[in-house]
Amino acid sequence: AQSVAQPEDQVNVAEGNPLTVKCTYSVSGNPYLFWYVQYPNRGLQFLLKYITGDNLVKGSYGFEAEFNKSQTSFHLKKPSALVSDSALYFCAVRASRGGYQKVTFGTGTKLQVIP
Amino acid sequence: NAGVMQNPRHLVRRRGQEARLRCSPMKGHSHVYWYRQLPEEGLKFMVYLQKENIIDESGMPKERFSAEFPKEGPSILRIQQVVRGDSAAYFCASSLDTILNSPLHFGNGTRLTVT
Secondary structure, three states: OOEEEOOOOEEEEEOOOOEEEOOEEEOOOOEEEEEEEEOOOOOEEEEEEEOOOOOEEEOHHHOEEEEEOOOOEEEEEEOOOOHHHOEEEEEEEEEOOOOOOOOEEOOOEEEEEEO | OOOOEEEOOEEEEOOOOOEEEEEEOOOOOOEEEEEEEEOOOEEEEEEEEEOOEEEEOOOOOOOOEEEEOOOOOOEEEEEOOOOHHHOEEEEEEEEOOOOOOOOOEEOOOEEEEEO
8 A cells, every 4th residue: 555654744944944844655666756735725736746757856836856766755845945835735646557546645744934 | 727616615514414515627627536634634535536437436435425426517525414523624636637647636625514
């Protein structure tokens, strides 16, 4: 069974500092990995995805994520945090086999950027 | 450019009543997913449907819950004889297809409160 772990319920970072939101995964075979962001009272919005190729993936709003196969991790990063980045972040994984594959989400990490 | 539309945004039901949640996918999307979100529990997969077919209902309770996605009209998630534990945010997502890495597009959710 596939799974996603987001070990931190909350991450606090000062505005202008770099941020990292951690994610590790477990899946049979090669993974497709995703990050989504959720603002209050809204649905999830897609940020970025890893399929294959470069381990560093760039996405929306200046976010990027680094795929590390040996550590089965896909941490979300941003060089300089903004107050407006404060939100709930979800990591998700699905297997890369063809056809229907379930997408499994982590429990989410609340990012608080302090002015 | 209408996204995924869910209604109602808020739904209050007394114990024992029925709740009907509606979801219209993005234009051109024929794959619909329902998720349930509880605080500190993340996003739990419930059911995946294509037009007129339930593909995966492994996350949906066997009793009281049902889902459909008819040829015409929105997808419906139906909860019969609601109980307080059904109170949660229910999110619908749609995708263009299931191959490769199509991201999910989420609606803003229906917040169900059972009194």
